Amino acid sequence: VTSFLSQEIGSQPEELARLVDRELDGMRRFVAGLPKHDYIVAAARGSSDHAVTYGRYVWGLLGRRNVVSAAPSLHTLYATPPRFDGALVIGVSQSGQSPDVVAVLEEARRQGRPTLGLTNDPASPLARASDHVVQLCTSPERSVAATKTYTAQLMAVALLAAALSGEEARFTELCLVPEAASKILTGAASACRQAAAALRYASTILPIARGINLCTAEEMALKLRELLRVSTHAFSAADFRHGSIALVTDGLPVALIMPRGAGQDDMRALGREIRARDGALIVISDEEPSPELGATWLPLATSVPEWLSPLSAVLPAQLLGLELVLAKGLDPDRPRGLADKVVRTL
Amino acid sequence: VTSFLSQEIGSQPEELARLVDRELDGMRRFVAGLPKHDYIVAAARGSSDHAVTYGRYVWGLLGRRNVVSAAPSLHTLYATPPRFDGALVIGVSQSGQSPDVVAVLEEARRQGRPTLGLTNDPASPLARASDHVVQLCTSPERSVAATKTYTAQLMAVALLAAALSGEEARFTELCLVPEAASKILTGAASACRQAAAALRYASTILPIARGINLCTAEEMALKLRELLRVSTHAFSAADFRHGSIALVTDGLPVALIMPRGAGQDDMRALGREIRARDGALIVISDEEPSPELGATWLPLATSVPEWLSPLSAVLPAQLLGLELVLAKGLDPDRPRGLADKVVRTL
Numbered sequence: 001v002t003s004f005l006s007q008e009i010g011s012q013p014e015e016l017a018r019l020v021d022r023e024l025d026g027m028r029r030f031v032a033g034l035p036k037h038d039y040i041v042a043a044a045r046g047s048s049d050h051a052v053t054y055g056r057y058v059w060g061l062l063g064r065r066n067v068v069s070a071a072p073s074l075h076t077l078y079a080t081p082p083r084f085d086g087a088l089v090i091g092v093s094q095s096g097q098s099p100d101v102v103a104v105l106e107e108a109r110r111q112g113r114p115t116l117g118l119t120n121d122p123a124s125p126l127a128r129a130s131d132h133v134v135q136l137c138t139s140p141e142r143s144v145a146a147t148k149t150y151t152a153q154l155m156a157v158a159l160l161a162a163a164l165s166g167e168e169a170r171f172t173e174l175c176l177v178p179e180a181a182s183k184i185l186t187g188a189a190s191a192c193r194q195a196a197a198a199l200r201y202a203s204t205i206l207p208i209a210r211g212i213n214l215c216t217a218e219e220m221a222l223k224l225r226e227l228l229r230v231s232t233h234a235f236s237a238a239d240f241r242h243g244s245i246a247l248v249t250d251g252l253p254v255a256l257i258m259p260r261g262a263g264q265d266d267m268r269a270l271g272r273e274i275r276a277r278d279g280a281l282i283v284i285s286d287e288e289p290s291p292e293l294g295a296t297w298l299p300l301a302t303s304v305p306e307w308l309s310p311l312s313a314v315l316p317a318q319l320l321g322l323e324l325v326l327a328k329g330l331d332p333d334r335p336r337g338l339a340d341k342v343v344r345t346l
Numbered sequence: 347v348t349s350f351l352s353q354e355i356g357s358q359p360e361e362l363a364r365l366v367d368r369e370l371d372g373m374r375r376f377v378a379g380l381p382k383h384d385y386i387v388a389a390a391r392g393s394s395d396h397a398v399t400y401g402r403y404v405w406g407l408l409g410r411r412n413v414v415s416a417a418p419s420l421h422t423l424y425a426t427p428p429r430f431d432g433a434l435v436i437g438v439s440q441s442g443q444s445p446d447v448v449a450v451l452e453e454a455r456r457q458g459r460p461t462l463g464l465t466n467d468p469a470s471p472l473a474r475a476s477d478h479v480v481q482l483c484t485s486p487e488r489s490v491a492a493t494k495t496y497t498a499q500l501m502a503v504a505l506l507a508a509a510l511s512g513e514e515a516r517f518t519e520l521c522l523v524p525e526a527a528s529k530i531l532t533g534a535a536s537a538c539r540q541a542a543a544a545l546r547y548a549s550t551i552l553p554i555a556r557g558i559n560l561c562t563a564e565e566m567a568l569k570l571r572e573l574l575r576v577s578t579h580a581f582s583a584a585d586f587r588h589g590s591i592a593l594v595t596d597g598l599p600v601a602l603i604m605p606r607g608a609g610q611d612d613m614r615a616l617g618r619e620i621r622a623r624d625g626a627l628i629v630i631s632d633e634e635p636s637p638e639l640g641a642t643w644l645p646l647a648t649s650v651p652e653w654l655s656p657l658s659a660v661l662p663a664q665l666l667g668l669e670l671v672l673a674k675g676l677d678p679d680r681p682r683g684l685a686d687k688v689v690r691t692l
Contacts, residue, residue: 045584066414066416078608086385225592243491246575
């Protein structure tokens, strides 16, 4: 029997294609009808917050918007919501149930600002608080660890970015992602299986990225924590040099997420620094890492435009997580210590 | 001989008092002269970014502003800066040298927006790009691990919050912090020494907070990484339940930062959940933890208003870091693997 986790990872190309088909025109119309706004506020928890990290970069790059990652406790714990003048307000929640995310959107609506909800459930409280809803997945996610709903969130974020850019070419690029995802899943499978065998006893793996793939590092770290109880966290390459690089000693595994693009030179330089400290490198890229890095390569079999690369780079990270679970003889669908898929925070 | 780290931790009450004396009136005038703005953008790296995390909450609570944590690579790597219409733009850098932080302020100025710089060096590039400068510390920080410049940054953030609130009472509260800090350093010393002896062989310690003290958890995690090469990261109590709680197994040390205030109930509930998973609790609070938690208490000997609590709660975290370094026989001023105090990222 195949696990739900494995099935759901494999279903992503199809889910993404359906999402684009279903939601592209609606997003275009929603953005065309938006009132003037100067910046974006986005509220989310858990892996949904990593989709917001993607938004920080891609809504900036394609839409020239600054992005606030909302502090929902201002609304709930402290009952002192900020002013939303000038803002477009977005909520991201797979279940659409998270009361604190919903509270941010309800407050925005009270203040007369436009709201957008990204959720699996068009009947959820989040959807009811949203002027426009992007439905992420139409079939339920059964595994506790989110995979297809995460990439669906990224695609929804990309749709908004394309619409904000006003450039038709961006939509064309985005429509090619599902097919690329399919090639990447196939192309990375055996490398991920081999890497998992080698990393089976690693006590941690530190994922690092720069710029637009910071979300991928965050998501990879969360999967490792959820699925494997590995204590890890993501780092930005820029921040890592501010102190945390001291962690790197003999053989510490570091995953560099570095598809072709503007961040690659800096990531290569960091790779050499980590190698000089005897760290062990794993590289996720569409370019083979230079031999001097002595890295394990998890290849991206085809390239997508840099602004869409988080949709491709996360796939080997998911596969590596799954393969590590299997190599350790654990249950992919029932991570130890996690019961509920839906977490409600106030 | 006493280490610089120890001296600098001890000098904080005096540094904070001097900062308030020197900068209060200037901040008041700067804010009074600000043009209309709807939100704040803040750029920082490393521990300075934790001061921005404090700003997200306190500029929201006292100033009702949404706060963007800038993505400097939009300016440098991608050369595609966002529009700053409606923004007040703040840069935080101890040295004032970080080129990417400076780039954000220069772009804001180019777009005609007001800029504020928080830095130790009033002749630095950051200061030159700022309409108003808060000088953080007047005597140099010699230890690689930042302590007094971090609390000075928090105080500068608090000064801006008080000025944005327009309430004179906030300035009165803030002026009482240096004396409170002095009592807290004295009152926590022996508990921190004992805790360090017990935690000497811990392979990690996870700091968790909710709301306004999230910055304290982030700063504690960074000190543990820098000073001790402990692989750790901070969590928000709300996000921790989304998957990462699976990490907690027998005896895993978790530090709960929970001074009296709105977040305390939720932190207590999380403490019970962690206890039920056999985690070992360390509690930083001005209230003794309930016996059922079986926690090690790092006491805050006196209380400050909740909005200022990050200035008090970080002190036992710094002391614990120092005591762990001493217990392990390491050099507090030369953390292994860290050479440079000033890190330049592009």
